[in-house]
Every structure is written in structure tokens, then in C-alpha cells.
Amino acid sequence: MAIAMVTGASAGLGEEFAWQLATAGHDVVLVARSRDRLSEVAHLLRSATGREAEVLPADLTTEDGREAVAARLADAAAPVSLLINNAGHGAGVGFTESTWEQERALLDIHVTAPLRLTHAALPGMIERGHGAVLNVASIAARLSNSTYAAHKRWVVEFTQALAGQLGGTGVTATVVLPGLVRTRFHDSDALSHMRHEFPDAAWLDPEGVVASALAAVRRGQTVVTPSARYAAAGTLLRAVPDRLTRGRRSMRRD
Numbered sequence: 414m415a416i417a418m419v420t421g422a423s424a425g426l427g428e429e430f431a432w433q434l435a436t437a438g439h440d441v442v443l444v445a446r447s448r449d450r451l452s453e454v455a456h457l458l459r460s461a462t463g464r465e466a467e468v469l470p471a472d473l474t475t476e477d478g479r480e481a482v483a484a485r486l487a488d489a490a491a492p493v494s495l496l497i498n499n500a501g502h503g504a505g506v507g508f509t510e511s512t513w514e515q516e517r518a519l520l521d522i523h524v525t526a527p528l529r530l531t532h533a534a535l536p537g538m539i540e541r542g543h544g545a546v547l548n549v550a551s552i553a554a555r556l557s558n559s560t561y562a563a564h565k566r567w568v569v570e571f572t573q574a575l576a577g578q579l580g581g582t583g584v585t586a587t588v589v590l591p592g593l594v595r596t597r598f599h600d601s602d603a604l605s606h607m608r609h610e611f612p613d614a615a616w617l618d619p620e621g622v623v624a625s626a627l628a629a630v631r632r633g634q635t636v637v638t639p640s641a642r643y644a645a646a647g648t649l650l651r652a653v654p655d656r657l658t659r660g661r662r663s664m665r666r667d
């Protein structure tokens with residue numbers, strides 16, 4: 414049975430990806446920093462679905478962490494046919510107030526990690542003539558207000574370029590642009606204000622976002638924005654000049 418790897422599988426969207434994939438009959442490889450939480454998710458998945466769930470603890474902001482995951486992706490003995498680059502977090506602090514360590518960690522988790530892991534996964538997929546990469550961006554990619562938005566815009570551009578280059582190989586690339594989703598993402602002190610700044614109707618459940626993203630992968634669709642509301646907002650934002658989507662202060666918090 415096909416193996417899917419999910420980064421950021423210990424919580425939120427990543428955990429939901431793991432559940433929907435295992436329920437659909439995939440074995441899964443779960444990546445995140447927290448070994449205990451990953452083991453717990455793996456145990457629950459195995460008992461509920463009967464699928465195999467491998468635990469691969471790694472900090473994707475470190476070179477060692479990324480290389481350990483890249484090595485697993487290059488393992489031809491147990492080939493991964495779907496890579497989901499999902500791990501990520503918000504900054505909650507503007508560029509002029511952040512530390513260099515915070516900026517570097519954001520860049521590494523949102524840009525370096527998907528770039529490295531996709532690079533490791535593709536040769537085997539192309540050789541086997543099938544496979545898929547799903548990158549998790551954000552509707553923030555349509556804004557010009559933060560380094561987070563800039564990273565997510567890169568994820569969209571990268572995936573679109575990849576989809577073009579993969580034509581005729583049997584391998585596909587998809588990027589999903591979720592709007593606000595109820596996960597742990599906004600739990601930090603710096604981002605929790607968003608929970609009451611946006612109305613209930615603005616918040617999506619992980620189940621629907623993940624189902625839409627996986628349906629797009631099955632169709633070989635390159636870009637998907639789950640929910641009609643956010644799809645319409647995304648189309649609108651693409652049509653307006655960048656200067657109108659900037660924050661009041663450039664590079665303000667995400």
C-alpha cells in the first residue's frame with residue numbers, strides 16, 4: 414500500500430492529513446519535533462485503521478532534522494509516494510521587532526524544509542513514474558504584509574513551477590491555500606488575539622480543508638483554496654494591486 418509522509422503531523426492540519434490518509438488505506442510516516450505526541454498519534458492511527466504509522470521526530474529548522482527526513486524519503490526499500498509539506502508556525506511579531514533567530518526559523522520551516530524534502534522525494538517518484546507532493550501555503554500568500562506571507566507566496570510559486578517541470582512524469586505538485594483554520598496555530602500569546610478579531614464564520618475546520626486538499630491531489634490539480642468564501646477572497650486579492658494588501662506598517666505581524 415502507498416506510503417504518505419506528513420510533516421507537522423503531531424497536531425492541527427498535519428494530524429488530520431494523517432487520519433484521512435490512514436483511513437483511506439495509506440501507511441503514514443509522521444514527522445514533527447514532539448516524539449511523545451507523534452507516538453500517541455501513531456498508536457491511535459494503528460489501532461483505529463490497521464495501517465502502519467512510522468514515527469520520525471525531527472526539527473525541520475535544523476539541517477540535521479531535514480537531512481534525517483530527506484534520508485527517509487530517499488529510501489527505495491519503503492518508497493514514499495505522497496509527501497505533504499505541512500509543518501509551520503506563525504511569527505506574531507513584525508520584521509522590525511523580531512530576532513534573527515526567529516526570522517531564520519520561519520524561513521527554514523516554510524521554505525528550506527519543503528525545498529529540501531521535495532528535492533529528496535522527487536528522484537524516486539520520477540523513477541517509479543508516480544507520486545505527488547502537496548505543499549501547505551496559506552491565503553496569506555495573496556497578501557503583502559509579512560515575512561510569513563512572503564514565504565507562503567514562495568510556496569505557491571515554487572509549487573506552480575514544479576507542476577510545470579513535472580509534466581509527463583506521472584508525478585504531480587499541488588499547493589493548498591487555507592484561510593483561518595481552528596488548530597493550535599493561534600494558541601501563542603502573539604497570535605491568540607486573532608481568535609476574537611475574526612468572526613466565527615471566518616474559521617474553517619481542519620476536516621474540510623484537508624479533504625479539499627487531498628481531493629485536489631487526486632485530481633492532479635495544482636492550486637486549491639478550500640471553501641467558497643476563501644476561494645472568492647483569493648481571486649479578489651489576486652486582482653488588486655499589492656500596495657492595497659500591505660499592512661499599515663510594512664512587515665507588520667502575521
Ligand SMILES: NC(=O)c1ccc[n+]([C@@H]2O[C@H](COP(=O)([O-])OP(=O)(O)OC[C@H]3O[C@@H](n4cnc5c(N)ncnc54)[C@H](OP(=O)(O)O)[C@@H]3O)[C@@H](O)[C@H]2O)c1
Nearest residue numbers: 421423424425426445446447473501551593594596597598
Ligand atoms: N491554522 C491556520 O489558520 C492556518 C492557515 C493557513 C495556513 N496554515 C498552515 O498550515 C500548516 C499547519 O499549521 P496548523 O494550523 O496545523 O498549526 P499547528 O496546529 O500549530 O501544527 C503545526 C505542526 O507543525 C509542527 N512543527 C512546528 N515547528 C516544527 C519544526 N521546527 N519542525 C518540525 N515540525 C514542526 C508542529 O509539531 P511540533 O510542535 O511537535 O514540532 C505541529 O505538528 C502550517 O504550514 C501553517 O502555516 C495554517
